[in-house]
Amino acid sequence: xxxxxxxxxxxxxxxxxxxxxxxxxxxxxxxxxxxxxxxxxxxxxxxxxxxxxxxxxxxxxxxxxxxxxxxxxxxxxxxxxxxxxxxxxxxxxxxxxxxxxxxxxxxxxxxxxxxxxxxxxxxxxxxxxxxxxxxxxxxxxxxxxxxxxxxxxxxxxxxxxxxxxxxxxxxxxxxxxxxxxxxxxxxxxxxxxxxxxxxxxxxxxxxxxxxxxxxxxxxxxxxxxxxxxxxxxxxxxxxxxxxxxxxxxxxxxxxxxxxxxxxxxxxxxxxxxxxxxxxxxxxxxxxxxxxxxxxxxxxxxxxxxxxxxxxxxxxxxxxxxxxxxxxxxxxxxxxxxxxxxxxxxxxxxxxxxxxxxxxxxxxxxxxxxxxxxxxxxxxxxxxxxxxxxxxxxxxxxxxxxxxxxxxxxxxxxxxxxxxxxxxxxxxxxxxxxxxxxxxxxxxxxxxxxxxxxxxxxxxxxxxxxxxxxxxxxxxxxxxxxxxxxxxxxxxxxxxxxxxx
Ligand code: FUL
Numbered sequence: 001x002x003x004x005x006x007x008x009x010x011x012x013x014x015x016x017x018x019x020x021x022x023x024x025x026x027x028x029x030x031x032x033x034x035x036x037x038x039x040x041x042x043x044x045x046x047x048x049x050x051x052x053x054x055x056x057x058x059x060x061x062x063x064x065x066x067x068x069x070x071x072x073x074x075x076x077x078x079x080x081x082x083x084x085x086x087x088x089x090x091x092x093x094x095x096x097x098x099x100x101x102x103x104x105x106x107x108x109x110x111x112x113x114x115x116x117x118x119x120x121x122x123x124x125x126x127x128x129x130x131x132x133x134x135x136x137x138x139x140x141x142x143x144x145x146x147x148x149x150x151x152x153x154x155x156x157x158x159x160x161x162x163x164x165x166x167x168x169x170x171x172x173x174x175x176x177x178x179x180x181x182x183x184x185x186x187x188x189x190x191x192x193x194x195x196x197x198x199x200x201x202x203x204x205x206x207x208x209x210x211x212x213x214x215x216x217x218x219x220x221x222x223x224x225x226x227x228x229x230x231x232x233x234x235x236x237x238x239x240x241x242x243x244x245x246x247x248x249x250x251x252x253x254x255x256x257x258x259x260x261x262x263x264x265x266x267x268x269x270x271x272x273x274x275x276x277x278x279x280x281x282x283x284x285x286x287x288x289x290x291x292x293x294x295x296x297x298x299x300x301x302x303x304x305x306x307x308x309x310x311x312x313x314x315x316x317x318x319x320x321x322x323x324x325x326x327x328x329x330x331x332x333x334x335x336x337x338x339x340x341x342x343x344x345x346x347x348x349x350x351x352x353x354x355x356x357x358x359x360x361x362x363x364x365x366x367x368x369x370x371x372x373x374x375x376x377x378x379x380x381x382x383x384x385x386x387x388x389x390x391x392x393x394x395x396x397x398x399x400x401x402x403x404x405x406x407x408x409x410x411x412x413x414x415x416x417x418x419x420x421x422x423x424x425x426x427x428x429x430x431x432x433x434x435x436x437x438x439x440x441x442x443x444x445x446x447x448x449x450x451x452x453x454x455x456x457x458x459x460x461x462x463x464x465x466x467x468x469x470x471x472x473x474x475x476x477x478x479x480x481x482x483x484x485x486x487x488x489x490x491x492x493x494x495x496x497x498x499x500x
Pocket of ligand 1: 072
């Protein structure tokens with residue numbers, strides 16, 4: 001007799017926890033400033049957003065007719081016969097990415113020129129009209145299979161802009177697009193990310209298309225509910241540049257003024273779908289000033305996309321301009337180290353291989369990261385904090401364990417007595433975003449024997465914040481969190497010495 005009751009209470013408590021976790025909030029006109037700040041600080045990523053954030057490093061493979069014409073944007077009039085890679089090996093692409101520490105890849109299944117890397121039933125402008133494998137090949141399948149085999153996430157880029165389709169610019173194009181999207185979401189197993197670009201140019205008949213985003217989002221949620229929808233989508237936001245350099249202050253919670261009730265009702269609470277609107281390029285997207293004026297708030301984290309070469313597609317003339325390991329490391333600090341995920345484009349060459357120059361650079365980059373982050377110099381430190389509970393969670397290398405300040409505190413001092421004198425020049429901080437992003441400002445100091453000296457300071461932390469500074473030698477450091485939207489928490493704290 002007791003069982004049903006027990007089950008019922010278990011169900012109730014699980015439901016309560018689930019309701020508390022939300023990745024969006026509506027701001028009511030009666031909400032006080034304090035309530036709005038509280039709402040912002042308690043929004044959390046959905047399960048797929050959290051998984052995506054923890055990947056840290058993802059890659060793009062731009063490949064298609066442009067690889068063979070030497071262009072960045074095609075015209076839609078390319079003859080499919082030019083698509084003829086001599087040694088295509090998708091496993092090599094995924095292996096090279098994996099060896100560089102990349103956890104997920106996104107293939108340009110169709111770029112703006114409309115040429116499909118899979119034999120779509122809905123157009124002949126695809127690999128099936130090319131000489132590659134006598135028209136029997138499927139690049140999407142080869143990449144998806146390689147990802148499965150090597151345990152790497154798989155995503156697709158499907159350009160809404162299609163310069164080849166005669167339907168572009170009419171209502172039928174939206175059906176055509178849904179059909180192509182359905183093929184990609186049903187024929188290749190699990191899809192982890194769907195990437196929509198915002199470009200909306202003219203088609204072959206000079207018309208522009210009105211994209212039916214809502215329909216596409218519903219389809220993805222239905223067919224691949226765990227996939228994140230990026231850029232022209234509700235789960236992942238464009239950081240606002242293609243340089244690889246993100247913002248100093250990067251809030252994952254930003255205003256969304258078009259969270260109408262119908263968008264919310266049409267989707268599960270955990271996977272809201274809305275069209276991104278407004279400025280994505282400004283310096284400040286999520287400060288108090290911005291969120292206090294918002295009608296709604298959403299967990300909408302930044303992705304930093306950049307190419308390892310000057311162009312997105314492979315051009316042999318750029319073989320000498322592949323970004324160096326040092327440049328890639330600088331980009332890493334400025335993307336992953338600024339609360340963002342890096343999406344690094346590595347374009348396969350005309351042979352259908354990642355070029356030796358790119359492989360070389362990626363290896364050097366991985367080595368620099370491995371050497372720098374192999375030893376956390378705070379290991380075994382004695383920690384003093386306003387709340388001494390769980391302080392060691394910050395040093396255990398496990399993201400899901402964390403230290404948290406007492407409930408009403410919005411400041412904190414964390415002091416670390418190091419195991420001897422150490423020399424370091426990188427600070428790594430990670431907030432526990434599973435309870436929200438909170439920290440607004442912090443100062444990092446070292447003890448010089450007589451007084452505390454400021455080493456560096458920063459604003460937001462979020463999932464990960466990396467700061468570099470001139471080498472400091474000391475046996476005691478402290479982090480002062482001087483402003484936070486709610487009681488701050490830290491999952492990890494690290495000090496490192498950069499590789500030379
Ligand atoms: C842009 C496109 O126009 C580029 O060709 C590239 O695909 C990049 C990632 O997105 O907007």
